[in-house]
Amino acid sequence: MDNTLVVWNPCSGETSKIIKPRNIHNGSDVYAHGKSTCDNEYKILRVHQQGNPFIESCLVEYEIYDFTSNSWSVVGETRDWYIPGRHGTCVDGNTYWLTYDYSPTEMSKALRCFDYSTERFGCVSFPGDPLSYNVYGLSVTREPQNLCILTSSRDEEVHDIDIWMATNIKGTGDMSWSKLLSVKGTHSQQFLGFHAGMSFSVDREAKVLLHPTKFKNSSNCLHIVGEYKHIKVDLHDVESKRSNHVMRGPTLVQVQQGSLGLGTWKVAPVTKFS
Template sequence: MEWRKLPTDLVEEILSRIPAITLARFRSTSKQWSAILKSSSFAKMHTAKAPKREDESLNIMLIDSKVFQVRISLDAPYVKVADNPFYLKDPRSNSSQVGVLNVFHCDGLLLCTTKDKRLMVWNPCSGETTWIKPRDIYRESDYYALGYTYDSKSSCKQYKILRVDRQDVPLINEYEIYDFTSNTWRIIGVATDWFLALYRRGISVQGNTYWVATQAWSPHNDFLLSFDFSAEKFQSLSLPHPFPDSILALSEVREEKLCLLSLKDEELQVLVTTSTGSWSQLLDVTAKYVITSSLFSKAMSFLADTQSKVVRCLNSNVLYTVQENKNIQTNRLGRGKRESIKHDNFECSSVLLNYVPSLTQTQQDHTRKRKSPST
């Protein structure tokens, strides 16, 4: 029997058992398959039935305002960057891609800020894009995070966007929530007791977001700040131990564990949360293996492999691979014959993330792309 003659429910049953990264190639197969892959009912079926493969996780980088898939090899002198980026067409132009300024990952979705101050949620696997209209205007100093809560009635995830509108003098952090069920922003509150530096990146773990923040009052100690999307509240958490004058950065392990990197006095430590909420040491490397602050910065991104105990730190266009009892390995980013990638903005371009392909949708009944709003 030809596949075109198969009943739709049988096609859905077959496709629901195929990994998401493979399904992404089928979007152009036919209009029928494209409609299936965009439907919310199929996305829910796929989440329940598709095989969970550890090797399906990808690494992505934000390079030259575009999102690329990367393959990291310890044996090669350069990191292999895919020849073509994930294509994100600008709806306001027939010939250009969207210039991405920063990116935040949660549950297979990318929350992107653009170079022209727009905000959108993008699923590179399904191709779904949702442009978010601001309540007033977006600002370069804003912080954004994507998270979710569980709807007990539908047994589905309900996605929300957090926006923190930061003002430095006087210190005011006004925060609001965008709810995809109502497509509106709601002002939640104001916080004046903490400060987020521009280089601090939020990390999503199990639907909530975490940052390393700084106390607004003296002695301005760093602490762990979290936002609970169910309660829509911030919470202050203690770091595993004081880190005065250290370089601190956050990452995650499979969106299930929080990972913390610190560098002080040429000693690098990496800690990972445990199932009980405590911290365990993953890596401890001393100056013997040429660790200096010049290799790292507070704006860097990093990923940790808890199995092999390898940490990879992205600083500008250089990737550093750190292992215990081994010298640091340096890889320059390259695409094709290019030996390096030039960045327009250092702090906003050095982004390295894990990405788990999925057919996740921001709304259960959302099946069409929206038009980009004017700003």
């Protein structure tokens, strides 16, 4: 209520108020929480973006909150890119975002990682040929944690869905990727309601992706999509403003049993992709 940040430990229930940053909180601010590998210290990252990125290049300042000194410090700024969404994806202590890069002719997507040890952003390579697909979102698998990226073919008649899993990242920013799931279908985008920054989760063992949606005047739905199937689960009696955001999804077995305590689940018929 006093416009300050609060860190909450869900295991112990403890909370800790954080001192205010140099500038007042802004609705476009991006926050993330990570850990330095060199000193094993947790840190808070704040990305403060000033200006309208759709009109001109905005100023992006990023600062770190140090729990040891209980203070903020500016660690960098740029006008070369900006973060369109507020939710990053944390893997092994670092945080990843899909960003937009400015160029003389157009804006292009890039994958960036913030390293809490060096306190710097770095660019990470996309899988395959980035010009052949659209990038929609990031996620992470269960243990062991691996970064995942969801892409869709730019072919308007095909709309193939691919889930890529990162297997190794080098110091140069080059990432090794393997294709975890590939879904063929001309209507896959219609089923999933794809949009930039969409939330999804991946079940590596069952090789399915889970994507929640909520449409006007309708109940919450969970889409379970595999190579040749699409299952739509209606989540009744779920009243949550953030129900369309999934950080880590349940396993397929949990979904089938409806064991998450989310109310009565009804499964729609399986839809085969052509």
